[in-house]
Amino acid sequence: MASSGNTGTDGYGTAVVIGGGLAGSLAAWALRGTARRIVVVERDRYPEQPAARSGTPQGHHAHLLLEGGRRALEEMLPGIGAELDARQARLVDVPADMNWLSSAGWMPRFSTGLAFVSCTRPVLDHAVLERVRTEPSIEFLEGTAVLGVLDDGAAVTGVRLRARGAAEDEVTELPAELVVDAAGRSSGMPGWLAAAGLATAPEERVDPGVAYSSRLFHRPAGADPDQPAVYLQTKAPDQPRFGVLLPVEGGRWLVTVGGMRGAEPAPGEAGFAAALDALRDPILRDLLVDAEPAGEVRGFRPGPGVRRHYERSAPEGLVAVGDAACTFNPVYGQGISTAVFGARALREAVRAHGIGRAGAREARRKVAAAAADAWLMSSSEDVRFPATEGGPSGAAVRIQHRYLDRVIARAAVDEKVCAAFVAVMGLTEAPTTLFHPKVLWPVLRGA
Numbered sequence: 001m002a003s004s005g006n007t008g009t010d011g012y013g014t015a016v017v018i019g020g021g022l023a024g025s026l027a028a029w030a031l032r033g034t035a036r037r038i039v040v041v042e043r044d045r046y047p048e049q050p051a052a053r054s055g056t057p058q059g060h061h062a063h064l065l066l067e068g069g070r071r072a073l074e075e076m077l078p079g080i081g082a083e084l085d086a087r088q089a090r091l092v093d094v095p096a097d098m099n100w101l102s103s104a105g106w107m108p109r110f111s112t113g114l115a116f117v118s119c120t121r122p123v124l125d126h127a128v129l130e131r132v133r134t135e136p137s138i139e140f141l142e143g144t145a146v147l148g149v150l151d152d153g154a155a156v157t158g159v160r161l162r163a164r165g166a167a168e169d170e171v172t173e174l175p176a177e178l179v180v181d182a183a184g185r186s187s188g189m190p191g192w193l194a195a196a197g198l199a200t201a202p203e204e205r206v207d208p209g210v211a212y213s214s215r216l217f218h219r220p221a222g223a224d225p226d227q228p229a230v231y232l233q234t235k236a237p238d239q240p241r242f243g244v245l246l247p248v249e250g251g252r253w254l255v256t257v258g259g260m261r262g263a264e265p266a267p268g269e270a271g272f273a274a275a276l277d278a279l280r281d282p283i284l285r286d287l288l289v290d291a292e293p294a295g296e297v298r299g300f301r302p303g304p305g306v307r308r309h310y311e312r313s314a315p316e317g318l319v320a321v322g323d324a325a326c327t328f329n330p331v332y333g334q335g336i337s338t339a340v341f342g343a344r345a346l347r348e349a350v351r352a353h354g355i356g357r358a359g360a361r362e363a364r365r366k367v368a369a370a371a372a373d374a375w376l377m378s379s380s381e382d383v384r385f386p387a388t389e390g391g392p393s394g395a396a397v398r399i400q401h402r403y404l405d406r407v408i409a410r411a412a413v414d415e416k417v418c419a420a421f422v423a424v425m426g427l428t429e430a431p432t433t434l435f436h437p438k439v440l441w442p443v444l445r446g447a
Contacts, residue, residue, distance in 0.1 A: 013177035015355050016041060016159055018146050018189075021056055022125050022336065023322025024182030025132045026343035029076065031180075034350040034359075038138045039174065041161060045142045046129065050087075050122035056184075058121070058330070060298040061214040062244050062256040065117035065124065067094075068427030069337025072344050077131050081117075084127055088249035089119035094422050097228040101281055103235045104409040112419045114426045116333070118229065118246045120216075120254060124336070147171060148192045149179065155316035155357070156198070178355040180319050180346070185303060187324040198315040204375075206391035207304030208382040209261025210329050212242075213272045214298050217253045217291040225251070230287070232279050234260070234331075236384035242331055243279045245287065252294050255284065258331070261387035265299070272297045304390070305329050305382065307375050311368040316357045319364055321346060326371040329382050334374040337427050341370035373430055403443070407434055410443045417442055 015035035017024045020042030028040050044055040052059035065073065074081050085091075092098065096111040117124070132138060143164040150158035150173055158175035162168075181189045193200045219225070230245035240260035248254045257265055257275040265275035276285045307326045310318070322339040345366035353359035380400055383391040411418035420439045423429040433439065 012036060012354050012356070014039065014175065015178040015180065016174055016176040017180045017182055018159065018187075019181070019183035019322075019324070020044075020046070020129075020140060020142070021182065021184060021322070022128055023184070023324070023339040023343065024180075025125075025128050026073075026076065026340060027180045027182050027321050027346055028138045029132045029135065030343045030347035031178075031350060031355065032135050032137055035178065035355050036137065038135075039176075040138065040140045041144050041146055041159065041174075042140060042142050043145045043164070046140075047122075050120070050126040052122055056121070056125070058300055058302065059125070060295075061121070061212065061300055061330070062246050062254050063121045063124070063336055064246075064333035065340075066333060066337040066426045067114040067116060067423075069340045070115070070117055071428070072337070072340045073128075076340070076344060076347070077128065080127060080131065083131075084117060084119060084124065087119065087123050087127060089117050089123060090247045090249075091115045092118045092229045092247070094426065095418065097226075099228055099230045099283060101232045101283075102408050102412060103233055103405070104412045107412055108415055108418060110415050110418075112422050114419075114422050114428060116426070118248060120248050123249055146183070146188070149189075149196060149198075149318075150175060151196045151198055151315065154198075156193075156318040176317075178317055178319065178350075178360055180321060181324040182320075182322050184323040185306075185327050187320070189318075189320065189324060190308070193315065199313045201308040201310045201313055201320075203309070204307040204379070204390075205304045206329075206379045206382045206388060207261075208329055208385050208388040209264070210258060210331060211264035211299065211301045212256050212258025212330075213265045213267070213275060214254060214256040214300070215272060215296070216248075216294040217255060217288060218294050219247075219251045219253055220290040220292075222290070223287075227253075227287070230284055232281055232284065234385075235280060236260075236381075237386050239280055240385050241275065241278055241280070243276070243284045245284055250294075253287075253291065255288065257284070260385045264301075267297075267299050269297055271299075302327075302330055305375075305379060307371070307379075309368065311364040314364060317360055319346060319360050319367065321367055325367055326375055328374060328378040332374075332378045332381070332425075334378060334427065338371050338374045341427075342367045345370045374427065377424075377431060404434070406443050406446075407439065410446070414442055 100107040232243040321342040349363035
């Protein structure tokens, strides 16, 4: 393996990125200028136009690029916001452009200047991919599977590959100074490391048993084109169902309904309709009375939230980003933004230390730190539901829940508290913001 003492941005060596979805594409972009050759290995083949791929089953469902993620993405890919706007993505000001039913009631409608990007996942992925493909040092191996890692007994030194349709013995090796795992929730990396006798990452898991169904609808002819988004939150623990309507490109609405373990929607159209009827408020059902479906009902069970602590234990030469490092309950909308944060953290680390071992170690630390707040919020909320398996517990969590309940109750009647809560949920401010005196005092004073 080449020397690990490289620092700076001198185009040193080869980096391999496993997975060419959003997290992988951004990771490849983050490495430009610090790796002479960047190879993205993607098992699918990309469609020519935005479309869901078999490797991204969650692509049929609602996704949010939160304000924090939107800012970070614009920093990494200047002008990407304008490109998404040209593709009819919508900016949804929170809570001005939302009918938002929180656990404490309807949130006030006013502008905070904080917004999320609303579009279908394929549109976002395709816009990012097109930008990344403009970089000459990045190459894509489509239709190619990673079978395992190469190692020298202490470090990951590359990957083993096989093209789709190739014979079982047609395996090639691709050496690299850095391997980035961006293969998502279903990453095989933990198993590959164990099989090679390399250090594996300790994990935290929390599983609320979330499941949901989504469907696209054509906006009815008489409907307001500026119809705001709708968010019907769960009211844990007694009402574990949720519903979302997002305005997306093509004059359509993307509607997702779901619930935690014990309140999962049944499959198909009948299950979707029943889930709509079971929501806390009829607003979604009423909006869809005259809406023509623009696609079939798609169901999804994302599985547990998992945080892999590669910053604590990992072989040299390896970094994980996106869902391969930390995956959340999707109802909080944190996944895409956290993936962008992780790519930015990777960029910062390799620009300072190169793609050698020092750069990988720093990247693992920074990527973990970039996901910490989102994991704290989502895992702590998941354990409110009695059927959740795993997750944090104890007196500190119960106190946190009681305080957050008071924050939300005050936010429903106090715009300043609501704005602070929106900033935290939009990942532009740390959760400690909710303990600032400007929030703490009105919360403790009560509504």
